[in-house]
Amino acid sequence: xxxxxxxxxxxxxxxxxxxxxxxxxxxxxxxxxxxxxxxxxxxxxxxxxxxxxxxxxxxxxxxxxxxxxxxxxxxxxxxxxxxxxxxxxxxxxxxxxxxxxxxxxxxxxxxxxxxxxxxxxxxxxxxxxxxxxxxxxxxxxxxxxxxxxxxxxxxxxxxxxxxxxxxxxxxxxxxxxxxxxxxxxxxxxxxxxxxxxxxxxxxxxxxxxxxxxxxxxxxxxxxxxxxxxxxxxxxxxxxxxxxxxxxxxxxxxxxxxxxxxxxxxxxxxxxxxxxxxxxxxxxxxxxxxxxxxxxxxxxxxxxxxxxxxxxxxxxxxxxxxxx
Amino acid sequence: xxxxxxxxxxxxxxxxxxxxxxxxxxxxxxxxxxxxxxxxxxxxxxxxxxxxxxxxxxxxxxxxxxxxxxxxxxxxxxxxxxxxxxxxxxxxxxxxxxxxxxxxxxxxxxxxxxxxxxxxxxxxxxxxxxxxxxxxxxxxxxxxxxxxxxxxxxxxxxxxxxxxxxxxxxxxxxxxxxxxxxxxxxxxxxxxxxxxxxxxxxxxxxxxxxxxxxxxxxxxxxxxxxxxxxxxxxxxxxxxxxxxxxxxxxxxxxxxxxxxxxxxxxxxxxxxxxxxxxxxxxxxxxxxxxxxxxxxxxxxxxxxxxxxxxxxxxxxxxxxxxxxxxxxxxxxxxx
Numbered sequence: 001x002x003x004x005x006x007x008x009x010x011x012x013x014x015x016x017x018x019x020x021x022x023x024x025x026x027x028x029x030x031x032x033x034x035x036x037x038x039x040x041x042x043x044x045x046x047x048x049x050x051x052x053x054x055x056x057x058x059x060x061x062x063x064x065x066x067x068x069x070x071x072x073x074x075x076x077x078x079x080x081x082x083x084x085x086x087x088x089x090x091x092x093x094x095x096x097x098x099x100x101x102x103x104x105x106x107x108x109x110x111x112x113x114x115x116x117x118x119x120x121x122x123x124x125x126x127x128x129x130x131x132x133x134x135x136x137x138x139x140x141x142x143x144x145x146x147x148x149x150x151x152x153x154x155x156x157x158x159x160x161x162x163x164x165x166x167x168x169x170x171x172x173x174x175x176x177x178x179x180x181x182x183x184x185x186x187x188x189x190x191x192x193x194x195x196x197x198x199x200x201x202x203x204x205x206x207x208x209x210x211x212x213x214x215x216x217x218x219x220x221x222x223x224x225x226x227x228x229x230x231x232x233x234x235x236x237x238x239x240x241x242x243x244x245x246x247x248x249x250x251x252x253x254x255x256x257x258x259x260x261x262x263x264x265x266x267x268x269x270x271x272x273x274x275x276x277x278x279x280x281x282x283x284x285x286x287x288x289x290x291x292x293x294x295x296x297x298x299x300x301x302x303x304x305x306x307x308x309x310x311x312x313x314x315x316x317x318x319x320x321x322x323x
Numbered sequence: 324x325x326x327x328x329x330x331x332x333x334x335x336x337x338x339x340x341x342x343x344x345x346x347x348x349x350x351x352x353x354x355x356x357x358x359x360x361x362x363x364x365x366x367x368x369x370x371x372x373x374x375x376x377x378x379x380x381x382x383x384x385x386x387x388x389x390x391x392x393x394x395x396x397x398x399x400x401x402x403x404x405x406x407x408x409x410x411x412x413x414x415x416x417x418x419x420x421x422x423x424x425x426x427x428x429x430x431x432x433x434x435x436x437x438x439x440x441x442x443x444x445x446x447x448x449x450x451x452x453x454x455x456x457x458x459x460x461x462x463x464x465x466x467x468x469x470x471x472x473x474x475x476x477x478x479x480x481x482x483x484x485x486x487x488x489x490x491x492x493x494x495x496x497x498x499x500x501x502x503x504x505x506x507x508x509x510x511x512x513x514x515x516x517x518x519x520x521x522x523x524x525x526x527x528x529x530x531x532x533x534x535x536x537x538x539x540x541x542x543x544x545x546x547x548x549x550x551x552x553x554x555x556x557x558x559x560x561x562x563x564x565x566x567x568x569x570x571x572x573x574x575x576x577x578x579x580x581x582x583x584x585x586x587x588x589x590x591x592x593x594x595x596x597x598x599x600x601x602x603x604x605x606x607x608x609x610x611x612x613x614x615x616x617x618x619x620x621x622x623x624x625x626x627x628x629x630x631x632x633x634x635x636x637x638x639x640x641x642x643x644x645x646x647x648x649x650x651x652x653x654x655x656x657x658x
Contacts, residue, residue, distance in 0.1 A: 145415075152403060153403040
C-alpha cells in the first residue's frame with residue numbers, strides 16, 4: 001500500500017456527534033431506492049410509456065359510448081315506423097338522440113368511458129409500482145445489502161419504512177404522469193375540478209401507495225426466493241384491480257363481486273380520484289354504487305387501511321428481520 | 324474501555340436453528356484489546372453464525388456475550404453503533420458510486436454529512452480508491468469491492484472490527500494487500516480485530532490468537548506458535564545405509580522426543596530440528612553409520628488443523644440464500 005498515509009485520526013471518535021434519532025437513516029435509505037429509479041433512464045422511461053400504452057390502446061379501444069350512439073342502432077322497420085304519427089316519430093328521435101349521454105351518465109357518471117377508465121389507471125399504476133417493492137426487498141436480501149444494513153444501528157422499522165416511502169413517492173409520480181397523459185388524450189374534467197383536486201389525487205395515491213407497499217413488503221419480509229414475490233404479484237394485482245371499480249361500475253357487477261369490490265380499498269381510492277377529477281355530480285348529492293360514500297369517507301377508509309397494514313408490517317419487521 | 328479489559332467476552336453462546344440444528348454449541352472465549360483474533364474452521368463449522376451473533380444480527384438461543392461491554396442481546400443498538408462489520412459478501416450497492424456507498428453507510432450510523440464527507444474521502448484514500456470514487460460499484464473489480472467494504476466498515480471509527488472471510492475468492496495480490504490493511508489497523512489505530520477464515524495461512528500470518536471451531540464447538544484456542552508446538556515440534560526423517568535398528572541410539576540424543584521406524588526410515592520428533600539434526604548426524608557418524616537421506620519438516624497450521632478437525636470433507640447443507648450469496652460473492656470477486 002502507498003506510504004502517502006492518510007490522516008485517519010482516531011482522536012475525533014468521541015467528539016463526533018452521532019444522531020441518536022430513532023429515524024436516522026430513513027431518508028438515506030429512501031433516497032437510495034429512489035436513485036435506482038430516477039438514475040436509471042430505462043426504468044424511468046418504461047414507467048412513463050407503460051401508462052401511455054394502457055391509456056392509448058385499451059382506454060381508447062374500449063369506446064363504450066359509441067355502442068349507444070344513434071348511428072349504431074338499427075333503423076325502425078318501415079312497417080313499425082308507419083304505425084307512428086310524424087309527431088310521435090319526432091318524439092322518439094329526440095328521445096334516442098339523448099340516449100347515449102343518459103346511459104353513459106347513469107352508468108359511468110362521465111361523458112365517455114375513457115375518462116372513467118383513465119382514473120382507474122391511476123390506481124392501476126399504483127398497484128404495479130408498489131408490487132415491485134417485494135422484489136426489491138428480496139434483492140436486498142440476496143445481494144447482501146440487507147445484512148449490511150442490519151449490522152448498522154438503523155432501526156428495523158426504518159429499513160421497512162424507507163421501502164414503503166420510496167414506493168409511495170414513485171406511485172405519486174406515476175399517477176401524475178397518468179393524469180397528464182390522460183388529459184392529453186382527451187380526459188374530460190368534471191365540473192368540480194380545480195387545481196387543488198390534483199393535490200387531492202396525489203394525497204390519495206400516497207395513502208394507498210403506503211398501504212399497498214407495506215402489504216407487499218410484509219408478504220416478502222422472510223422470502224429469499226425470487227419466484228415468491230413474482231407469484232404473489234400475479235396472484236394479487238389482477239384480482240385487486242378487477243374486483244374494484246377500476247374498469248367497470250360496481251353497481252353493474254354480480255352481487256358476489258360487488259361484495260368483494262365494496263371492501264377493496266382500491267375501489268375507495270378510485271372513487272376519490274374520480275370525484276376529484278371527472279365526476280360532475282357534486283360531492284354531496286351524488287350517490288355512487290358503493291353506497292353513500294363521500295370523499296372524506298374514501299380518505300378515511302384508505303387512511304385506516306394504510307395505517308393498519310403499515311403497523312402490521314413494522315411489527316413483523318421487528319420479529320422477522322432478526323433471525 | 325481500558326487497555327487490558329476484554330473487548331469481547333463469550334460465555335456458553337449457543338445458536339440452535341429451528342429447534343433442531345445446533346450451529347454454535349456453548350462456546351466460550353474472550354478477545355483482548357488490540358488483538359487480532361481468528362476464528363478458523365471448515366465450512367459450516369459455525370464461524371459465520373458466531374460472527375452474526377456478535378454483531379447482533381442473529382439472536383442467540385443460549386448463553387451470553389458482550390462486545391465493548393455491551394450485552395449483544397440487551398444493548399444491541401449500542402453494540403452496533405460502536406463496531407465495524409465487513410461481511411463475507413459484497414454488500415455495496417452496485418448502482419451507486421464508491422463515494423455514495425460510503426456516505427450511505429455513514430448515514431446509517433447517523434454520522435452528520437459535515438463529518439462524513441471528509442471522512443469518506445479519507446477512507447477512500449486509505450484503501451486507495453480515490454481515483455474511482457465517482458465510478459459505479461458495478462465497474463469495480465473484486466479487490467476494489469473488498470477494499471470498499473473495508474472502508475464502509477471503518478466509517479464509524481469502530482473500536483472493534485469484525486471481518487467475515489475477508490479474502491474469500493480474492494487473488495494473491497489483493498489478499499496480501501488485505502492482510503496489510505488488517506495489520507495496519509491494529510498497529511496504527513490499536514483496533515481490535517475479529518476475523519473468520521478457512522485459509523490456514525491467513526490465520527497464521529495475521530492472528531495473534533486462533534480458535535479452531537468445528538461442529539459448532541471450539542476445539543482449541545491459542546497462538547499459532549503454541550498450537551504448532553502442541554503437535555510436538557519438528558519432525559526429522561532419516562535413512563541410513565545399514566540395516567541395523569538404531570531407534571535406541573537416536574532416542575538417547577539430546578532434544579529427541581520420540582523415534583518411530585517407518586518404511587525403512589526413522590521419523591524423529593524433536594523440539595528443534597535445527598539443533599537436533601547435527602547432533603544426530605554426529606552421533607551416527609561416530610558409530611560408523613552412513614546417513615543416506617535426511618529431511619526436516621516444521622509443523623504447519625495445516626497439521627494443527629487436520630489434527631483437531633479431522634480429514635473428512637464437509638458437506639454441510641446450506642440454505643438457498645447462503646449458496647446464492649456465496650456464488651454472487653465468488654463471481655464478483657473474480658470480475
